Amino acid sequence: MPYFDAASSAPLHPVARQALLAALDEGWADPSRLYREGRRARLLLDAAREAAAEAVGCRPDELVFTPSGTRAVHDGIAGALAGRRRAGRHLIVSAVEHSSVLHAAAAHEADGGTVTEVPVDRTGRIAPGAYAAALREAPGGVALACLQSANHEVGTVQPVAEAAEECAAADVPLLVDAAQSLGWGPVEGNWSLLTASAHKWGGPAGVGLLAVRKGVRFRTVQPADERESGRSPGFENLPAIVAAAASLRAVRAEAAAEAERLRGLVERIRARVPELVPDVEVVGDPERRLPHLVTFSCLYVDGEALLHELDRAEFSVSSGSSCTSSTLTPSHVLRAMGVLSEGNVRVSLPRGTAEADVDRFLEALPGVVAGVRERLGAPKPAGAGAEAAADPDPEPKPEPEPELVVDSLGKRCPIPVIELAKVIGEVPVGGVVTVLADDEAARLDIPAWCEMRGQTYEGERPAEGGVAYRVRRRA
Amino acid sequence: MPYFDAASSAPLHPVARQALLAALDEGWADPSRLYREGRRARLLLDAAREAAAEAVGCRPDELVFTPSGTRAVHDGIAGALAGRRRAGRHLIVSAVEHSSVLHAAAAHEADGGTVTEVPVDRTGRIAPGAYAAALREAPGGVALACLQSANHEVGTVQPVAEAAEECAAADVPLLVDAAQSLGWGPVEGNWSLLTASAHKWGGPAGVGLLAVRKGVRFRTVQPADERESGRSPGFENLPAIVAAAASLRAVRAEAAAEAERLRGLVERIRARVPELVPDVEVVGDPERRLPHLVTFSCLYVDGEALLHELDRAEFSVSSGSSCTSSTLTPSHVLRAMGVLSEGNVRVSLPRGTAEADVDRFLEALPGVVAGVRERLGAPKPAGAGAEAAADPDPEPKPEPEPELVVDSLGKRCPIPVIELAKVIGEVPVGGVVTVLADDEAARLDIPAWCEMRGQTYEGERPAEGGVAYRVRRRA
Numbered sequence: 019m020p021y022f023d024a025a026s027s028a029p030l031h032p033v034a035r036q037a038l039l040a041a042l043d044e045g046w047a048d049p050s051r052l053y054r055e056g057r058r059a060r061l062l063l064d065a066a067r068e069a070a071a072e073a074v075g076c077r078p079d080e081l082v083f084t085p086s087g088t089r090a091v092h093d094g095i096a097g098a099l100a101g102r103r104r105a106g107r108h109l110i111v112s113a114v115e116h117s118s119v120l121h122a123a124a125a126h127e128a129d130g131g132t133v134t135e136v137p138v139d140r141t142g143r144i145a146p147g148a149y150a151a152a153l154r155e156a157p158g159g160v161a162l163a164c165l166q167s168a169n170h171e172v173g174t175v176q177p178v179a180e181a182a183e184e185c186a187a188a189d190v191p192l193l194v195d196a197a198q199s200l201g202w203g204p205v206e207g208n209w210s211l212l213t214a215s216a217h218k219w220g221g222p223a224g225v226g227l228l229a230v231r232k233g234v235r236f237r238t239v240q241p242a243d244e245r246e247s248g249r250s251p252g253f254e255n256l257p258a259i260v261a262a263a264a265s266l267r268a269v270r271a272e273a274a275a276e277a278e279r280l281r282g283l284v285e286r287i288r289a290r291v292p293e294l295v296p297d298v299e300v301v302g303d304p305e306r307r308l309p310h311l312v313t314f315s316c317l318y319v320d321g322e323a324l325l326h327e328l329d330r331a332e333f334s335v336s337s338g339s340s341c342t343s344s345t346l347t348p349s350h351v352l353r354a355m356g357v358l359s360e361g362n363v364r365v366s367l368p369r370g371t372a373e374a375d376v377d378r379f380l381e382a383l384p385g386v387v388a389g390v391r392e393r394l395g396a397p398k399p400a401g402a403g404a405e406a407a408a409d410p411d412p413e414p415k416p417e418p419e420p421e422l423v424v425d426s427l428g429k430r431c432p433i434p435v436i437e438l439a440k441v442i443g444e445v446p447v448g449g450v451v452t453v454l455a456d457d458e459a460a461r462l463d464i465p466a467w468c469e470m471r472g473q474t475y476e477g478e479r480p481a482e483g484g485v486a487y488r489v490r491r492r493a
Numbered sequence: 494m495p496y497f498d499a500a501s502s503a504p505l506h507p508v509a510r511q512a513l514l515a516a517l518d519e520g521w522a523d524p525s526r527l528y529r530e531g532r533r534a535r536l537l538l539d540a541a542r543e544a545a546a547e548a549v550g551c552r553p554d555e556l557v558f559t560p561s562g563t564r565a566v567h568d569g570i571a572g573a574l575a576g577r578r579r580a581g582r583h584l585i586v587s588a589v590e591h592s593s594v595l596h597a598a599a600a601h602e603a604d605g606g607t608v609t610e611v612p613v614d615r616t617g618r619i620a621p622g623a624y625a626a627a628l629r630e631a632p633g634g635v636a637l638a639c640l641q642s643a644n645h646e647v648g649t650v651q652p653v654a655e656a657a658e659e660c661a662a663a664d665v666p667l668l669v670d671a672a673q674s675l676g677w678g679p680v681e682g683n684w685s686l687l688t689a690s691a692h693k694w695g696g697p698a699g700v701g702l703l704a705v706r707k708g709v710r711f712r713t714v715q716p717a718d719e720r721e722s723g724r725s726p727g728f729e730n731l732p733a734i735v736a737a738a739a740s741l742r743a744v745r746a747e748a749a750a751e752a753e754r755l756r757g758l759v760e761r762i763r764a765r766v767p768e769l770v771p772d773v774e775v776v777g778d779p780e781r782r783l784p785h786l787v788t789f790s791c792l793y794v795d796g797e798a799l800l801h802e803l804d805r806a807e808f809s810v811s812s813g814s815s816c817t818s819s820t821l822t823p824s825h826v827l828r829a830m831g832v833l834s835e836g837n838v839r840v841s842l843p844r845g846t847a848e849a850d851v852d853r854f855l856e857a858l859p860g861v862v863a864g865v866r867e868r869l870g871a872p873k874p875a876g877a878g879a880e881a882a883a884d885p886d887p888e889p890k891p892e893p894e895p896e897l898v899v900d901s902l903g904k905r906c907p908i909p910v911i912e913l914a915k916v917i918g919e920v921p922v923g924g925v926v927t928v929l930a931d932d933e934a935a936r937l938d939i940p941a942w943c944e945m946r947g948q949t950y951e952g953e954r955p956a957e958g959g960v961a962y963r964v965r966r967r968a
């Protein structure tokens with residue numbers, strides 16, 4: 019039963035399991051105690067810290083273990099902001115950071131701080147010089163900048179080393195969230211703080227990493243605690259820490275070969291999906307990306323139904339579509355990229371994924387998508403002459419009055435886009451159709467549909483009960 | 494090799510180990526995902542929450558899992574204080590709470606809040622009505638009160654139900670830190686919030702509990718996160734959570750019988766140690782106490798040397814003596830009780846402790862203590878006619894001038910008390926000896942020695958380089 023959601027949580031690596039079992043017997047005592055069980059626990063903790071620090075590329079005394087990647091991010095950002103309170107209260111983040119970073123930024127804003135979100139291009143990547151520009155244009159002293167090493171939803175690798183240089187030039191520390199990439203290799207460049215999460219690389223849950231380079235001002239905002247250099251309160255989760263360090267070392271040893279193999283499988287998905295499934299947009303940077311992750315969106319498809327059908331076919335994937343989120347808004351990553359969010363599928367291959375499973379996925383996907391589309395009454399695929407074929411007259415005409423209006427109020431993604439696609443053929447070339455919708459996904463997906471279909475998106479305006487989106491037929 | 498420090502961390506219960514192993518295979522996926530691995534993880538999480546809530550005595554939706562007992566305390570106190578910001582900013586704690594509570598209180602003070610520490614008697618117990626008095630005398634609106642269910646250093650059980658009634662009458666929530674007692678049974682009374690730590694009952698590290706009764710105002714101060722009702726950010730440590738819940742159920746099933754058995758062993762230690770070792774003070778409430786924990790202090794003994802010798806004899810215990818703490822101050826619990834801190838030993842028996850091991854401990858202890866005393870040049874035991882015997886004249890006399898002064902500046906516990914004991918015989922009855930000392934433990938141990946020896950402690954005053962402690966010879 020193929021599990022293709024390693025980016026959410028990777029199955030436990032055999033080395034992690036083995037190390038965890040051994041440490042359950044040897045590492046349950048308090049490592050701060052002086053008796054033999056305590057000393058044994060302390061040795062295990064020290065060895066785990068050395069191994070993890072080596073993999074991170076920092077000194078052992080720069081690294082602490084936290085209870086999760088999220089707590090590493092929360093405590094790391096709060097500590098760096100507090101440590102640099104005198105330098106200012108501005109925080110710079112990219113628009114496509116993990117929610118833990120964006121939530122920490124929102125907490126900082128609620129506390130009176132200010133935040134810049136650096137935009138990304140259509141591949142999800144920040145532009146060269148983007149952090150330098152954000153630093154220049156900051157409204158006040160900048161305390162901290164944050165940039166992920168690679169995006170968790172679309173796999174795009176960020177230019178961390180360049181951003182770190184830009185930050186260093188402005189004497190501002192850069193925190194790198196390396197949750198998605200640390201298993202594949204160390205983060206390049208002159209970063210100041212780094213966070214990661216063990217269960218993303220095949221380690222156990224319950225362990226995050228927070229590295230703070232010597233010389234970086236840092237003040238813990240948690241109540242005092244003597245453990246983990248005072249930077250992560252609470253009794254050390256030692257067996258899991260031992261398993262995390264051991265598995266990080268193990269996945270690194272396999273990383274080069276496995277990255278190459280998975281990159282080939284992902285390349286196959288990237289190439290084959292658009293051939294096999296009509297009206298698909300593969301998103302993310304085609305070259306500078308994580309080896310194991312690929313994301314695409316399918317027009318006229320309900321993401322939740324798609325995931326459900328794939329689960330029935332025994333494929334476990336995730337989605338950034340609005341209907342799969344508790345807030346019914348599309349993923350902030352897809353929004354920042356400006357790409358289609360409906361029918362979104364993220365495939366992230368765990369280490370050891372069999373080629374045959376990827377092929378089975380590629381066999382199953384077209385039928386699953388077609389089935390969902392059929393149930394939704396989606397238009398026939400483009401190229402099969404569906405949408406435009408309804409209009410026998412391809413000549414430009416003056417815009418007729420009144421405009422065609424599609425009322426999709428109260429209808430959820432992907433219905434507004436399906437209804438738009440169904441009527442576009444009735445609009446003369448040069449004419450305009452207005453879609454009324456109150457679903458948040460329409461704001462992203464109607465422009466994305468225009469881009470994919472070669473139609474002209476003319477913008478939105480408020481309308482009674484929702485938003486009016488104007489689309490001009492170009493062909 | 495007997496391990497007698499269950500109060501720091503209990504060895505992993507076999508049921509915890511078994512459940513952890515099973516959940517490593519079944520529970521590594523993200524429980525918020527909709528595919529089968531996620532649904533399976535969600536089922537495990539829900540079942541663990543139900544089991545833990547039943548053991549706590551609350552509804553499952555009142556209980557969240559945190560990464561440790563310390564984080565449960567920190568997040569619980571911060572959330573309750575924030576939720577009741579309008580009611581006021583005063584916090585009431587007992588003077589003998591766990592350091593995680595006192596550190597949270599200190600953080601609250603640093604943030605502009607105010608704190609009352611409710612004192613305890615010589616057994617470590619708060620007085621009846623003490624919380625009502627603290628509520629009445631609070632300098633402003635009280636946001637929260639905290640009281641441990643039982644003390645972690647001396648085992649004294651607190652009158653939680655009474656304190657909860659006093660708080661309820663004032664409409665103030667009571668947070669109970671049940672870390673030491675939850676494995677033995679639910680906390681009685683009308684508490685509002687409750688915290689606990691799994692590795693204290695034989696569960697794994699990495700799991701704390703935070704229960705917040707419906708109707709208690711609570712506002713998470715952490716950045717937003719959708720997991721654990723927004724009250725404990727970060728990916729759930731699921732295998733450990735499953736193991737924590739399973740082992741809590743298991744230890745509860747064994748609790749009544751095991752408590753009775755361990756209570757008998759502890760009773761033996763309480764009775765025999767003062768018979769076997771001269772100049773010992775057994776501390777804590779003799780009746781209202783945890784079944785598995787006993788603490789005593791040995792005059793004229795260096796706690797670190799004592800622990801080291803016991804470790805060589807293969808007994809693992811802990812100590813509240815100043816020399817065993819990183820800050821070189823005696824345990825705040827012993828200080829609040831006003832009992833001797835030198836040569837302090839806490840014995841906390843894990844479940845399953847063999848009677849023979851306790852007897853071996855009782856056999857080994859007298860020789861170990863005598864050895865440490867001999868190396869320190871301690872006076873011979875009282876009753877053997879040591880200290881007072883040096884003075885052949887028991888008649889009261891007018892106080893001579895100049896007083897006898899012992900200069901113990903620069904000397905660490907237990908040396909100042911040993912030097913005091915050595916000279917007391919040279920002081921005429923009714924006369925005074927002054928001890929100059931700069932070791933923090935002297936402030937506690939000189940009065941405690943006077944209490945044990947029937948001498949009169951007359952108080953302290955600042956002196957050059959330290960503090961002058963006045964002792965009047967009574968007999």
